[in-house]
Amino acid sequence: MASELHDAIIIAKQERHKNLFLNYRNLNIFPVELLKDDGLQFLERLYMKRNSLTTLPDNLAQKLPNLIELYLHSNNIAFIPQAIGNLARLQSLDLSDNALQVICPEIGRLRSLRHLRLSNNQLKCLPQELGDLMGLETLDVSMNLLRTLPEQLHQCVSLQRLTADRNFLQCLPRQLCQLPDLNELFMAANCLRSLPLDLGRSMELQFVFVDNNVHLKGLPSYLYNKVIGCNGCGVSPHVSDATQLSLNFGDLNVPLPSEVKAIGTEADRVLTLEEMAMRKLDVAYSRNKKDSAFLPAFLLPSSLFELFQCPLGHCHRCSQPMFTIVYPKLFPLKNTALAGVHRRTTSQWSTTESCTDHAEEYCY
Structure with missing residues (x-):
């Protein structure tokens, strides 16, 4: 395994690869071969999914300065160094399914970041510096221990999709209603008791998922011409x-x-x-x-x-x-009384999107 890893990195250096796949390598530490000499100055996408990494090197940005996408899904990373903020060109960062308890404020320096995935960690709070990511389009913080979301998120004026399912959120910052491009809001399985009364006033917001909030008794009137309902993979996580x-x-x-x-x-x-x-x-x-x-x-x-x-x-x-099949993503949608206005949008959403749409990102 070690020799295969060494050969893969050497070939990437010699042939100036822009993409490097190091998934499923049983890595406990970041490969030193990536950081030797000048590193891989030309590398743009690094996939290190499903290893056993616990942290990242401080000189990552120095050795891999042109990284655009960094996928670290399913490792054991407990913290990320402050130097993460030096990856000036980074557009996509996936730290889902790790052991993160805190996110350093320096993440707000990733001004090119468009996609940030932090799902299935142990985060109890998010840094207010996330609001500095004005180019951020998707943010996934589902399956954490969050009780609040930072009010500064309303400064992420490019945010289109916000996913915070399965946390302990009791309320949403009213400032989120100001997000001009927010199209999809996922807040299922939280502890929400109420929603901001002007949530849904924006014409851009079309999909709102707030199912499995047992204390939520009603919806703001603006949501009655949106698509609301259930989301998930069809398998209940609460079956004993x-x-x-x-x-x-x-x-x-x-x-x-x-x-x-x-x-x-x-x-x-x-x-x-x-x-x-x-x-x-x-x-x-x-x-x-x-x-x-x-x-x-x-x-x-x-x-x-x-x-x-x-x-x-x-x-x-x-x-x-x-393991044996890759099936379409068919999530049940419960339409509101006025959902006929959005019949075409609903049909496109429920029939065309599938897990295979994300194959480049997750199926290597």
């Missing part, structure tokens, strides 16, 4: 394993997926047993991946064992791996 059936492989106990309960109902489609088994094994393996003997190869046929180590892709929403 204790209530599920399970399979036993010797000492290994693997609960069956919740989809099994949907057989014979119209609520959910049922995936193939092969796909469901692979996903549940992946969950069990993730919980015990420090134990190298946890998943012996003989539990799976060789073809599936190879696929298990490198899935076909991952859902861009919840990061759930997809």
Whole structure:
């Protein structure tokens, strides 16, 4: 593995590659080969998804000054250095599914940043300096521990999509209603008790998802000509394993997926047993991946064992791996009484977008 990594970096240097894929390499530290001598001055896109990195080097911007996209999805990164702010050309930064507890204020210096993904971390607050990112178009902070959003977000005048599902938000800053280009707002599964009365006044805002906020009793009148409803991947995250059936492989106990309960109902489609088994094994393996003997190869046929180590892709929403199929993203939408005004928009949204639209970003 080490020799393959070294060869890949050497070839990238010699051939002046603009894209470098170092996904699934079991990396614990940032490869020193990337930082030697002058580094990779010509590199624009670096993919390091699903490794075991814990931090980033302080001289990253010095050695990789032309980075436009940096994908660090699914590592163990606990903090990012202040020097991250020196990546002047960076347009897309993905730190989803890590161990971040805080985001340094220097992130506000990334004035070229357009896409920032921080989902599935342990963030309790966001720096007010996010408001300095006036070119930011998408921000995903779902599945964290946030109780508030910074009021300064209203300064992100280019923001089109804000995703903050599954946090502990009790209210939204009224300043968010001032965002001129905001088109999609995702606030499902929070603790919202009310919404700003002028939310939805902007004609640009078309999609609002505030389902699973049990204390939210009503919507502002401006939202009644928008598309509102549910979002997600169709699999409830709150189903207790204790209530599920399970399979036993010797000492290994693997609960069956919740989809099994949907057989014979119209609520959910049922995936193939092969796909469901692979996903549940992946969950069990993730919980015990420090134990190298946890998943012996003989539990799976060789073809599936190879696929298990490198899935076909991952859902861009919840990061759930997809092993045997990549299926369209079909989220149920609940239209309001006046949704006929948006019938064409709703149809385009629900039938054309799929997980494969993001293949370049997540399916390597």
